[in-house]
Each structure stands twice: as C-alpha cells, then as structure tokens.
Amino acid sequence: MKLAFIINDHNTEKPNYTTPGLGYAAYKRGHDVYFIGVGELAYASKGHLSVRCKTISESKFNSQETYFKAVQKEKFTRISSEELDVLFLRNNPADEIGVRDWAQNAAFIFGEIAMRNGVLVLNHPLSLAGAVNKMYFQHFPEVVRPKTIISRDHDEIKEFFKEQKQKMILKPLQGSGGTNVFLMDKKNEHNLTQTIDAIARDGFVIAQEYLKEATNGDTRVFLMNGEPLEVNGKYAMMQRVNTSKDIRSNVHAGGRPESAKMTDQIKELAEIVRPKLVQDGMFLVGLDIVGNKLMEINVFSPGGLNISNQMYDEDFCTPVIESIEKKVYYKEMYDDYLFNSRLATL
Incomplete structure (x- = not known):
C-alpha cells in the first residue's frame, strides 16, 4: 500500500506528533509511506495530483522519533495520484491563519483531485471543506452542544452575555488550539467591546455558554x-x-x-x-x-x-493503519462502486 500524509510543513512537524506515529505504524507494516507539506502540492497538466514528498525505505528504526527525523533529512522526491492508494489529510488549516492564508484550503482542494483520480482520501475532502470553521459543529444535535450564538453584532453578543448571567466564552469562528479564546465575566466586562472588536477583525465571533x-x-x-x-x-x-x-x-x-x-x-x-x-x-x-x-x-x-x-x-x-488496509481492500473488491465518503468510515 502506498500511503501519503499531508502535513502543514516538514520543518514544523515534530517527530513525536500523532501523524509521524501513524506513518511509523504503517512503515513497520511494510507499506510505502510519504509525507507531503501543503506547499508541495501541485496539479499536473495531465489532470492528476503531483507532489513533492519525503519518504524512506529499507531501514529499521527503534521509535517513531528516530524514524521521522530520518524522513526529515531525506531529499524531496516526487509521486503522483496515479501511484498512490491512500491520501490522509492531516494538516491543520487553523495553523495557517495569518501566516499562509493560501494554505488553509489547499489540502482538501487537492485532495478532491486525488479522489477523482481513484485515490482513497481521508477524511473525506468534500466534508472537510464544509468543516474548515467551527460552524460545522453547529450541525450536530443541540443536546450535545453548549448554548451558542455566532455574530459580529456587538448588541447581539452583549445581550447574550446578559442572558448568560454575565459569564460566557468568546472565540473566533475560524481557528483551533485555544487561540484567542476569552472568558468574559463581571470582572472584565469593561473589556467586552474591545475583546469583540479584536476577534471580529478576523471574522465572526462565537459567544458560548460557560460550562463550570x-x-x-x-x-x-x-x-x-x-x-x-x-x-x-x-x-x-x-x-x-x-x-x-x-x-x-x-x-x-x-x-x-x-x-x-x-x-x-x-x-x-x-x-x-x-x-x-x-x-x-x-x-x-x-x-x-x-x-x-x-x-x-x-x-x-x-x-x-x-x-x-x-x-x-x-x-x-x-x-488505524489496519482499518485503512481494509478500506483499500474493499475499494479493490468493489472497484468504483463505493463512494469515497462511504469507504472512509467502513
């Protein structure tokens, strides 16, 4: 199996992260494993995905850390979607906000091309496109979610603040990792307008029920x-x-x-x-x-x-790798009968 992982960047991916761990697990099972930075994606004139990537073979490693450090030292090689079996989208678009804005949507856009070329793409790229901000979360049943409004209107957010007895969370619609997340209460209410302005500069504001x-x-x-x-x-x-x-x-x-x-x-x-x-x-x-x-x-x-x-x-x-192996097997057995979105969770 030829399995490629898309990461944000080779220089920022740490050897002890989850993605190198998944890659090492696949490598130990004898698969060909490739790592692709978002900036290394390309579309070839023949209509398929073409990427620069890093890979290593015919070596033994004692840990995922030594494995991935060795991968990072490798020179770039090239592979296309015509050769790949699986493309695993493991980059974080939120890390690119304000740094490389062009990179936020790149993985699932190019992932869709790979999918059309017959590659199994995880997670399903069309769904990821709709989940690039926290609005995706609002499509799940209300019973599992804290009370939430999403707005840029100061009056609406301040009214929600009163409804929540002057205690709520403010955060941006787009982003992750705890960036620009604020607890607003009576003690810092005087900063409410300023905080809303700071978050709203980059888009919509999420005001959310505070859970004790x-x-x-x-x-x-x-x-x-x-x-x-x-x-x-x-x-x-x-x-x-x-x-x-x-x-x-x-x-x-x-x-x-x-x-x-x-x-x-x-x-x-x-x-x-x-x-x-x-x-x-x-x-x-x-x-x-x-x-x-x-x-x-x-x-x-x-x-x-x-x-x-x-x-x-x-x-x-x-x-995780064993599950991917089964999906590749199902895809081979059923040829083009099963959609990518269905294969992804079989």
Missing part, C-alpha cells in the same frame, strides 16, 4: 469510523487539565494530559454524533468534552494519539 466543569479541563476522545478507538479494553483518550487560571486546556497551550476513564455519558455523546460523522466520511476525529457537552469536534488533525500510546502502554496507531 471547564475548570477541570476537558476530555479528548478519539473516534475511528464513528466509534471510540479501543485496544485491549483501553480507550484512546485523555483528560487535559488546566495548569493555571488559563481557561484553555489544550496540551500545546499549556494543558497537562492525564489518564481518563470511559463513561456511559461519553459513550452516549459519541453515539449521538456518530451518524453524521459516518455520513460525512470522517474517519479519524477527536471529541473535546466538558461535563455532558461537546466543546469541539476536531476533524482535521486531532492530536494526542501519541500521548495515549504512552499513557496506557498500548499501540493505538496500528489499528
């Missing part, structure tokens, strides 16, 4: 094919705990990862969102849960699978 359970952090749970990812009775999940008074619990924003237990409540939330995720071809996603509500569904490049590996002393990456 957020003081304990949030829980990241991985779903694969719409189901919680489980190995030997252990689940790929973690509690991300705030290490200060900062409301953000994202690991790269300073949150501390701790082990977490699967609960009936978490399973119920996963079951509620499963139908839409399966319908949309969202193969591997991360749910961020606070109390009995979902705060976010990360469908682009959910991180932390590597942390779960270490935390529970289990290999959660290999089952």
Whole structure:
C-alpha cells in the first residue's frame, strides 16, 4: 500500500506528533509511506495530483522519533495520484491563519483531485471543506452542544452575555488550539467591546455558554469510523487539565494530559454524533468534552494519539493503519462502486 500524509510543513512537524506515529505504524507494516507539506502540492497538466514528498525505505528504526527525523533529512522526491492508494489529510488549516492564508484550503482542494483520480482520501475532502470553521459543529444535535450564538453584532453578543448571567466564552469562528479564546465575566466586562472588536477583525465571533466543569479541563476522545478507538479494553483518550487560571486546556497551550476513564455519558455523546460523522466520511476525529457537552469536534488533525500510546502502554496507531488496509481492500473488491465518503468510515 502506498500511503501519503499531508502535513502543514516538514520543518514544523515534530517527530513525536500523532501523524509521524501513524506513518511509523504503517512503515513497520511494510507499506510505502510519504509525507507531503501543503506547499508541495501541485496539479499536473495531465489532470492528476503531483507532489513533492519525503519518504524512506529499507531501514529499521527503534521509535517513531528516530524514524521521522530520518524522513526529515531525506531529499524531496516526487509521486503522483496515479501511484498512490491512500491520501490522509492531516494538516491543520487553523495553523495557517495569518501566516499562509493560501494554505488553509489547499489540502482538501487537492485532495478532491486525488479522489477523482481513484485515490482513497481521508477524511473525506468534500466534508472537510464544509468543516474548515467551527460552524460545522453547529450541525450536530443541540443536546450535545453548549448554548451558542455566532455574530459580529456587538448588541447581539452583549445581550447574550446578559442572558448568560454575565459569564460566557468568546472565540473566533475560524481557528483551533485555544487561540484567542476569552472568558468574559463581571470582572472584565469593561473589556467586552474591545475583546469583540479584536476577534471580529478576523471574522465572526462565537459567544458560548460557560460550562463550570471547564475548570477541570476537558476530555479528548478519539473516534475511528464513528466509534471510540479501543485496544485491549483501553480507550484512546485523555483528560487535559488546566495548569493555571488559563481557561484553555489544550496540551500545546499549556494543558497537562492525564489518564481518563470511559463513561456511559461519553459513550452516549459519541453515539449521538456518530451518524453524521459516518455520513460525512470522517474517519479519524477527536471529541473535546466538558461535563455532558461537546466543546469541539476536531476533524482535521486531532492530536494526542501519541500521548495515549504512552499513557496506557498500548499501540493505538496500528489499528488505524489496519482499518485503512481494509478500506483499500474493499475499494479493490468493489472497484468504483463505493463512494469515497462511504469507504472512509467502513
């Protein structure tokens, strides 16, 4: 199997990230693995995807870190969608905001070309195009979501602030990782206008119900094919705990990862969102849960699978690759009969 991963950039991808872990798991199973930076995508005159990429072969490594460091040192080579079996879109568009705006939509645009060339593309690129901002989250049942408005109107946001008894979260419609997320309450109400202005400069503002359970952090749970990812009775999940008074619990924003237990409540939330995720071809996603509500569904490049590996002393990456292998088998058996969106979550 020839499997390619799209990442943001070779220089910023760290060897201990989830994507290198998935690549290493595939490499150990004998597959040809390629890593493609968003800026290395191209469209060839013959009508197919053509990319510069980095790959390595015929070497043994003791860890994903040594493996990916070796990949990063390799010279660029070229591969086309005519040769690939699978293209896994693992870049984060939010990391490109204000830095490389042209790169935000590139992966799923080129991913659609690869899909038309017969490549299995994960997650389904057409659905990712509709999920590039947090509005995608609002299409899930209201019972799983905090009360939310999305607006640029100061009066509307301030009225929502009053309805929420002067305590709410403000954040941008587009972005992730805890960037520009603010807790507004009576103490900083005098900064409300200024905060709305700051977020609105880059687009729409999300005003969201504050969940008191957020003081304990949030829980990241991985779903694969719409189901919680489980190995030997252990689940790929973690509690991300705030290490200060900062409301953000994202690991790269300073949150501390701790082990977490699967609960009936978490399973119920996963079951509620499963139908839409399966319908949309969202193969591997991360749910961020606070109390009995979902705060976010990360469908682009959910991180932390590597942390779960270490935390529970289990290999959660290999089952992901095994699932992809089955999809490639199904695709071969059914030729062009199964749509990419359906194959993605089989």
